Amino acid sequence: xxxxxxxxxxxxxxxxxxxxxxxxxxxxxxxxxxxxxxxxxxxxxxxxxxxxxxxxxxxxxxxxxxxxxxxxxxxxxxxxxxxxxxxxxxxxxxxxxxxxxxxxxxxxxxxxxxxxxxxxxxxxxxxxxxxxxxxxxxxxxxxxxxxxxxxxxxxxxxxxxxxxxxxxxxxxxxxxxxxxxxxxxxxxxxxxxxxxxxxxxxxxxxxxxxxxxxxxxxxxxxxxxxxxxxxxxxxxxxxxxxxxxxxxxxxxxxxxxxxxxxxxxxxxxxxxxxxxxxxxxxxxxxxxxxxxxxxxxxxxxxxxxxxxxxxxxxxxxxxxxxxxxxxxxxxxxxxxxxxxxxxxxxxxxxxxxxxxxxxxxxxxxx
Amino acid sequence: xxxxxxxxxxxxxxxxxxxxxxxxxxxxxxxxxxxxxxxxxxxxxxxxxxxxxxxxxxxxxxxxxxxxxxxxxxxxxxxxxxxxxxxxxxxxxxxxxxxxxxxxxxxxxxxxxxxxxxxxxxxxxxxxxxxxxxxxxxxxxxxxxxxxxxxxxxxxxxxxxxxxxxxxxxxxxxxxxxxxxxxxxxxxxxxxxxxxxxxxxxxxxxxxxxxxxxxxxxxxxxxxxxxxxxxxxxxxxxxxxxxxxxxxxxxxxxxxxxx
Amino acid sequence: xxxxxxxxxxxxxxxxxxxxxxxxxxxxxxxxxxxxxxxxxxxxxxxxxxxxxxxxxxxxxxxxxxxxxxxxxxxxxxxxxxxxxxxxxxxxxxxxxxxxxxxxxxxxxxxxxxxxxxxxxxxxxxxxxxxxxxxxxxxxxxxxxxxxxxxxxxxxxxxxxxxxxxxxxxxxxxxxxxxxxxxxxxxxxxxxxxxxxxxxxxxxxxxxxxxxxxxxxxxxxxxxxxxxxxxxxxxxxxxxxxxxxxxxxxxxxxxxxxxxxxxxxxxxxxxxxxxxxxxxxxxxxxxxxxxxxxxxxxxxxxxxxxxxxxxxxxxxxxxxxxxx
Numbered sequence: 001x002x003x004x005x006x007x008x009x010x011x012x013x014x015x016x017x018x019x020x021x022x023x024x025x026x027x028x029x030x031x032x033x034x035x036x037x038x039x040x041x042x043x044x045x046x047x048x049x050x051x052x053x054x055x056x057x058x059x060x061x062x063x064x065x066x067x068x069x070x071x072x073x074x075x076x077x078x079x080x081x082x083x084x085x086x087x088x089x090x091x092x093x094x095x096x097x098x099x100x101x102x103x104x105x106x107x108x109x110x111x112x113x114x115x116x117x118x119x120x121x122x123x124x125x126x127x128x129x130x131x132x133x134x135x136x137x138x139x140x141x142x143x144x145x146x147x148x149x150x151x152x153x154x155x156x157x158x159x160x161x162x163x164x165x166x167x168x169x170x171x172x173x174x175x176x177x178x179x180x181x182x183x184x185x186x187x188x189x190x191x192x193x194x195x196x197x198x199x200x201x202x203x204x205x206x207x208x209x210x211x212x213x214x215x216x217x218x219x220x221x222x223x224x225x226x227x228x229x230x231x232x233x234x235x236x237x238x239x240x241x242x243x244x245x246x247x248x249x250x251x252x253x254x255x256x257x258x259x260x261x262x263x264x265x266x267x268x269x270x271x272x273x274x275x276x277x278x279x280x281x282x283x284x285x286x287x288x289x290x291x292x293x294x295x296x297x298x299x300x301x302x303x304x305x306x307x308x309x310x311x312x313x314x315x316x317x318x319x320x321x322x323x324x325x326x327x328x329x330x331x332x333x334x335x336x337x338x339x340x341x342x343x344x345x346x347x348x349x350x351x352x353x354x355x356x357x358x359x360x361x362x363x364x365x366x
Numbered sequence: 367x368x369x370x371x372x373x374x375x376x377x378x379x380x381x382x383x384x385x386x387x388x389x390x391x392x393x394x395x396x397x398x399x400x401x402x403x404x405x406x407x408x409x410x411x412x413x414x415x416x417x418x419x420x421x422x423x424x425x426x427x428x429x430x431x432x433x434x435x436x437x438x439x440x441x442x443x444x445x446x447x448x449x450x451x452x453x454x455x456x457x458x459x460x461x462x463x464x465x466x467x468x469x470x471x472x473x474x475x476x477x478x479x480x481x482x483x484x485x486x487x488x489x490x491x492x493x494x495x496x497x498x499x500x501x502x503x504x505x506x507x508x509x510x511x512x513x514x515x516x517x518x519x520x521x522x523x524x525x526x527x528x529x530x531x532x533x534x535x536x537x538x539x540x541x542x543x544x545x546x547x548x549x550x551x552x553x554x555x556x557x558x559x560x561x562x563x564x565x566x567x568x569x570x571x572x573x574x575x576x577x578x579x580x581x582x583x584x585x586x587x588x589x590x591x592x593x594x595x596x597x598x599x600x601x602x603x604x605x606x607x608x609x610x611x612x613x614x615x616x617x618x619x620x621x622x623x624x625x
Numbered sequence: 626x627x628x629x630x631x632x633x634x635x636x637x638x639x640x641x642x643x644x645x646x647x648x649x650x651x652x653x654x655x656x657x658x659x660x661x662x663x664x665x666x667x668x669x670x671x672x673x674x675x676x677x678x679x680x681x682x683x684x685x686x687x688x689x690x691x692x693x694x695x696x697x698x699x700x701x702x703x704x705x706x707x708x709x710x711x712x713x714x715x716x717x718x719x720x721x722x723x724x725x726x727x728x729x730x731x732x733x734x735x736x737x738x739x740x741x742x743x744x745x746x747x748x749x750x751x752x753x754x755x756x757x758x759x760x761x762x763x764x765x766x767x768x769x770x771x772x773x774x775x776x777x778x779x780x781x782x783x784x785x786x787x788x789x790x791x792x793x794x795x796x797x798x799x800x801x802x803x804x805x806x807x808x809x810x811x812x813x814x815x816x817x818x819x820x821x822x823x824x825x826x827x828x829x830x831x832x833x834x835x836x837x838x839x840x841x842x843x844x845x846x847x848x849x850x851x852x853x854x855x856x857x858x859x860x861x862x863x864x865x866x867x868x869x870x871x872x873x874x875x876x877x878x879x880x881x882x883x884x885x886x887x888x889x890x891x892x893x894x895x896x897x898x899x900x901x902x903x904x905x906x907x908x909x910x911x912x913x914x915x916x917x918x919x920x921x922x923x924x925x926x927x928x929x930x931x932x933x934x935x936x937x938x939x940x941x942x943x944x945x946x947x948x949x
Contacts, residue, residue, distance in 0.1 A: 045778060045779055045782070048779075069844055069847065070844065072844070072846055072847075073844035073845055073846040073847070075846075076845075076846035076849070077740065077845070077846070079732055080732045080735045080736045080739075080740050081736065081740065082732070083728065083729040083730075083731075083732025083733050083736065084732065084733050084736040084741075084749070086729055086732075087729055087733045087753065087756070087816055087820075088752070090756070090767075090813045091752065091753075091755060091756050091759075093767070093771060094759055094763065094764065094767045097767055097770075097771050098763060098767075157668070158668045158671055158672070159668075160668075161664060161665040161667075161668030161669070162665070162668045162669045162671075162672055164665045164668075165662075165665035165666055165668060165669040166669065168662075168665070169662050169665060169666065170669070171424055175666075175669070175670075176669070178673065179669045179670075179672060179673060181938070182672060182673055182676050183672060184934070184938055185676065185931060185934060185935065185938075186672070186675075186676055187934075188867070188870045188871075188874075188930055188931065188933070188934030189679070189874070189927065189930070190870075190873065190874020190875070190876070190901060190926055190927070190930055191874065191876065192874065192876045192901045192904050192905060192923065192926070193679070193683070193874065193923050193926055193927045193930075194679075196683065196904065196908075196919075196920050196923040197678070197679040197682055197683060199908075200682045200683065200685070200686040200920055201678065201682050203686070204682060204685065204686070209912060209913075209916060210912065223675065223679070226672060226675075227672075230672070241461070243457060243459060243461040244461055244463060244464075245422070246419065246422060246455075246457060246461070247457065247461045247463070247525070247528075248463075248474070248478060249419060249422055249447075249450060250417065250419060250450055250454060250455035250456075250457075250529070251450065251451070251454070251474060251475035251478065251528065251529070251532055252447050252448065252449075252450040252451030252475060252479070252532060253447070253474075253475070253478040253479055254447050254479075254655075254657065254658050255658050255661075255662075256657055256658050256660075256661035256662070257478050257479065257480070257657075258478070259661070260661075261478050262463055262465075262478065265465040266463070266464055266465055280758060281758075283760075284759075284760025284761065284762065284763070285760070285761075286760070286761060286762040286876070286877045286905075287761075287876035287877055287880075287901065287904075287905050290905050290908065290909055291904070291905070291908045291909065294909065295909070312760055312762040312877075315762050315763070315766060316762055316765075316877065316880075316881070319766055319769070319881065320880075320881070332770070335766065336766070339762075339763045339766060342760055342762075342763065343759065343760070343763060346758050346759070346760060347755075347758065350754075350755070350758050445655060447655070
């Protein structure tokens with residue numbers, strides 16, 4: 001046996017030694033730093049050059065040892081792993097920045113007060129450190145909740161009933177094909193166009209070109225939310241086995257009761273999780289709110305009258321038009337804290353969606 | 367509660383396609399009737415027309431009469447939903463409602479129709495139906511567990527219990543044992559023998575031994591070729607179909623020479 | 626729940642032999658069925674109506690602009706000369722985003738479907754989905770305050786060594802708030818769209834074909850080129866088109882990141898503006914003809930994204946029927 005083991009096997013010969021790839025990587029990192037230093041050093045440039053060197057040099061070396069086919073294979077492999085790492089950079093960076101910049105601004109005061117009465121004077125004082133940072137996001141949280149809840153109340157019945165029509169009644173007729181097609185089209189409407197639509201609709205309906213309130217924003221959000229709800233609910237209804245419908249019919253149960261009491265309860269976990277994801281998507285929308293709800297610094301509980309702020313527009317305006325132009329950092333602190341709150345809400349909604357889908361799925365036992 | 371069924375000049379269409387042609391048949395109350403025949407001969411389709419379940423399939427329609435104790439299922443003003451409470455159906459694959467417990471599954475026919483029923487009446491109905499399906503002793507301690515947690519054979523008997531609870535006169539079974547193991551099959555066959563004391567039972571089966579074991583009369587369906595309609599070839603007491611058929615096609619089929 | 630009028634009729638008690646089949650009191654009235662199907666139909670039609678309304682109201686509100694005297698509009702030379710640079714800016718940003726996101730998106734999808742160890746594939750998919758969950762305003766804020774300063778040295782370098790190309794003409798912006806930065810942020814935002822769709826399609830590649838290729842001694846990359854890419858070609862194209870639709874309409878990333886201005890061929894200087902961003906920046910203060918003008922701009926954006934999306938769906942549907 002020992003003879004066999006020491007003799008170079010035909011299957012293992014001509015392979016790159018294990019230490020080679022890390023060595024190439026190390027050389028690439030060092031050379032990358034050197035090149036980056038030549039043209040003005042920055043971490044980003046360093047990473048780019050190191051990556052390029054590695055992806056080019058690695059496969060060439062492997063190709064020389066193992067042949068050009070293996071070299072190409074290694075090149076593709078490096079690119080694929082590289083693109084994954086590349087995609088992680090912004091994700092990690094965004095999350096890190098939001099947490100790092102958001103946590104200092106978080107306080108009870110931020111969560112529980114509005115921007116009402118907070119002026120540049122207060123911010124300038126806060127920048128000098130003579131006063132704590134005043135003003136918060138309470139009004140924006142209320143606005144976000146109200147517009148989102150209203151949008152959900154509009155979208156879920158319309159979306160769910162449409163999905164029911166498509167799956168249970170439409171049977172692939174012309175109308176159901178038209179609805180499917182236009183739901184797809186609706187998915188592609190830019191969010192700002194949805195906002196413009198709601199704004200111009202209410203401007204026309206109330207003969208008031210600057211008609212802005214929470215409800216208009218809710219309508220705009222519904223335009224974005226309905227197609228998501230329809231497509232998800234449609235998918236969930238379609239995977240309910242036809243056997244269950246037949247079993248119900250065979251017991252002498254009417255179609256509408258079969259749908260409401262057998263089909264929907266069976267699909268409810270998937271539908272609920274889809275609705276939660278749809279909420280998570282529209283809760284972060286900014287552009288349609290800008291053109292429909294305006295912006296407010298004070299608490300407005302009434303979505304049917306007066307301008308309203310939401311978390312995304314709050315972040316936007318704190319950055320674009322700082323309360324005190326000479327102490328913009330104070331506004332930015334509030335903006336990042338609001339961003340942290342928004343991201344936590346969105347991530348929680350995503351988590352809830354996954355949990356709902358898992359826990360409440362009917363136990364088929366098959 | 368058991369009623370007779372008379373089928374007169376029945377044709378079944380899928381769109382323009384004639385699937386089953388000119389069936390005439392009299393099914394006696396308190397009996398088990400088996401439908402046998404090769405795949406695609408229309409026996410399942412025909413079975414569905416006996417409680418208008420074919421209407422669930424797009425494009426299916428019927429010409430002719432199906433009389434339940436003299437009353438036409440396809441007569442004017444007849445509500446297909448009402449028909450199905452008189453003629454129940456059990457399917458090929460056990461299909462308990464996954465969102466419901468065993469108890470709720472049995473009460474599904476009552477509860478889904480929003481009928482009010484007192485707690486004691488409901489308990490009685492559950493016990494009676496489960497006993498009727500030979501399932502009571504196996505599940506009486508876990509009535510609130512999901513119906514989908516039972517074995518395949520138990521699930522199928524739960525589906526039969528669910529059908530019995532609606533108190534139909536006729537029970538249709540579409541290959542009720544084809545998804546079950548041999549032991550579960552035996553339990554369901556025993557049950558079918560008991561059911562005929564109270565109900566008219568019609569069963570579609572691919573299994574000729576099963577037809578011979580459970581049925582009083584057997585109907586043999588056949589098809590001349592693809593694209594041709596299915597026809598009733600012979601309808602006679604089961605003994606006769608298997609031992610002394612009058613048609614050559616029947617003899618070929620039951621002796622295993624084709625199909 | 627009780628649209629139907631049944632009272633406490635115990636099971637079986639309503640059964641009179643002669644009228645049994647027509648008796649409906651035990652299971653609700655057929656009218657309830659009609660009402661329910663009617664409601665669901667109305668909901669479906671409502672969606673068509675809403676979409677028609679989107680188009681009609683945008684056209685109606687924009688019509689003032691088309692009828693107005695050219696000198697009344699921004700720039701004073703008519704709507705076409707106003708919208709043209711914005712459309713070009715939108716296309717530039719979207720093109721940059723696509724050029725960056727497409728290869729990376731496909732790479733990540735391949736990583737999940739064919740390279741990552743089975744254990745990691747699913748969590749990695751979730752992580753990339755997280756990218757899609759981050760609100761656009763946060764990407765915008767991140768792009769403006771984190772990304773933009775970091776790309777300045779790179780832009781300086783580009784301007785210095787590639788300045789002979791008009792698109793990299795120096796001097797580079799020292800804030801980094803350029804259309805190229807906006808394009809990079811857009812690329813990050815559309816990456817999950819490409820990845821999610823491509824991943825699904827890559828996973829559907831027939832296993833037998835893949836194994837046949839590997840069995841013939843192909844390397845993994847050769848197997849992917851021989852089986853996965855031909856199978857997924859139309860899917861990749863349509864995912865890119867859908868991502869393009871999103872990039873064209875995305876607002877906040879550009880609004881916050883770009884120091885906008887008139888058309889500028891250099892990607893590393895400030896200047897250029899997109900349609901969506903122009904609307905978001907100006908609509909809150911707009912009134913009268915300016916408002917109509919911005920809605921007209923929105924209409925243009927709507928039409929462009931509509932065409933892109935319809936084209937994407939068309940590719941998918943044609944391909945689907947071709948395969949089966």
